[in-house]
Amino acid sequence: MGIEHKVESWDGKSAADIRAIYDAHSADNHFADTLIVLAFTDACEKGATWLLKAWLEAGHALNPDQISTVYASLHQLSHWEAKLHVLQCLPFLSINDAQKASVYDFLRLTLTDHNKFVRAWSYNGFYELSRQHSEYLHETRQYFDMAMRDEAPSVKARIRNIVKKGF
Template structure:
């Protein structure tokens, strides 16, 4: 399928019923060309389209696809783009959920830390985006151990969030990462 065909198929997604996306995922082979096309579509201003494209990327990752360093860089760029634009909350959520499986280069460590602490992520009005932003911070600290103290303090502060989804995600992080318990 070319980019236009994929965009047309993604446009059939109503934002709720995932069967359209499941069917499309079954018909596609997640090669480098398709990943590039989906990354491009994920950066579009059309919220439904970008959410559908990131859903497919996340699905392929869950099915065993490992993103290359170049693809990881493109997805990290999308995380940054999504924080500063009118990206649909589900686009941000899918990207955050993919983060633990991405290559996180040392050169992006400080920028990613700032990004996940920003209004576009920890300050997002959507409770699921906030919850998975904490997960992204924990993934960053798992990769860069020097960030663990700061991230542990952020995780502890997050326990005051009124959303049960955030507190539940924080409990899961602490169970999986003893360093996250803080001092």
């Protein structure tokens, strides 16, 4: 069974099963390209984004064309966990001038998501965007200030962790 069928068949819950898919396929030459395609396929987005995040956390990197493909497709994500995984990938991805508008739009959308974990990582995404593009610094600080007044404790904790980095 190929990776697409395995990801599509994953129950969305078993960490051992998704880890087994990662272990079986992460050394494939086209692993990242395959995941990027699957990440924007409705039936596979949750599992593929989890796998992509794990791959990046393991020290691998996407090339500029792959990053562009991810950013150009952000609007296609529908599942909250897929959005969360992509937000958690942002610290591993550069954002060039041509991509910053797409990333910004995605962050604005996820900043108002009903899921508090998505919102928390959206704030982290604004931090990453403002680190790479200083024109977003003031707006990001305003979002952080508002969040520290109005957001859930878990979101505030994420912001405090960002502030500890020296933001």
